[in-house]
Amino acid sequence: MLEKKEKVLLKKAAAEIEKAKDYTKGKNKRAAIQCLKRKRLYEQQIEQLGNFQLRIHDQMIMLEGAKATTETVDALRTGAATMKAMQKAVNIDDVDKTMDEINEQTENMKQIQEALSTPIGAAADFDEDELEAELEELEGAELEEQLLQPATTAPAASVYVPAGRQPARPVPAKQPAPEEDELAALQAEMAL
Template identity: 95%
Template sequence: MFSRVFGKPKQETSNAVATLDKLNETLEMLEKKEKVLLKKAGAEVEKAKEFTKGKNKKAAIQCLKRKRLYEQQIEQLGNFQLRIHDQMIMLEGAKATTETVDALRTGAATMKAMQKATNIDDVDKTMDEINEQTENMKQIQEALSAPIGAAADFDEDELEAELEELEGAELEEQLLQPATTAPAAPVHVPAGRQPTRPVPAKPTPEEDELAALQAEMAL
């Protein structure tokens, strides 16, 4: 439907741009003519004033007539400019619409091509291949990590029982070890001071008798 209404989008857009350029040139030409006519109309007014001062009524009226003719042309040029502005607005709107439709058409064609290149069957097939490769890799890893040779014949239960015996023997050995006494901490003596010797205590009478008895036995 869009192709029937707008034809070829790129060609129509190019034609619209060329037409807008032409309308802009025409509009500038009309504005220049309007300025010239306004200047001429003003000059006729000044001439009419001069003739009025000189009591030349007939010449003054002729100036006012020419001013009226210039004003009619100015009004006509204003109408032309209004029509051109109206057509430019319509063309700019049509150009924007055509470009929008062209962009939408391009987007739809791109989406259609992408969907055609990646339909749902291709996606399902790709996912199946990925799952299959993942499963194969898992099986390969399991096969590589399995023990081989003599290590494959070891009984895990027997190894765990042996480990428990070793742990029990280690614990029993730790319990049987005698507790070690901590060394006495050294007494710190300040510099310049010597420790005083203890004064021997005076022997008691019982100690004197014991010493005398030991002396007699020695003799």
């Protein structure tokens, strides 16, 4: 409404200017001055309308800010009330009791796992020292077998290279041991 009124007043001010020009051409100075006075009154009203619009926009911004503040405070109150209700529902003694029950159940599970992992029957009769001695014998036999195998590659022929131009020796690729192959396959299988 204020914007429409402002447009009307702008048209009226423009019309007064035109009238003043017409009176000036007709040498009617008094009528031209009256037109300019009305134009200034219209301009003052236009300025007042501009101030009113500015105040209204300012008020709208303040109301939007107040609404956002109110919503924020309401959300904080709701959160505080929910936290308070949760604290009433969960007592520290209840938490301690629950933690004690969890620890007790964990201890029971460990005892069950230990009982299940204890060898029984024929497996319980094996002597660990005898098994370790047998393993050492197997390792020793395997080492002897590796030492007795003839070398299958011939030594490389020597090549004379002038001083200062020694070629870089390639580092032989290490062949993975069978145990390493098994370990890598097991790790890949567990990764799936």
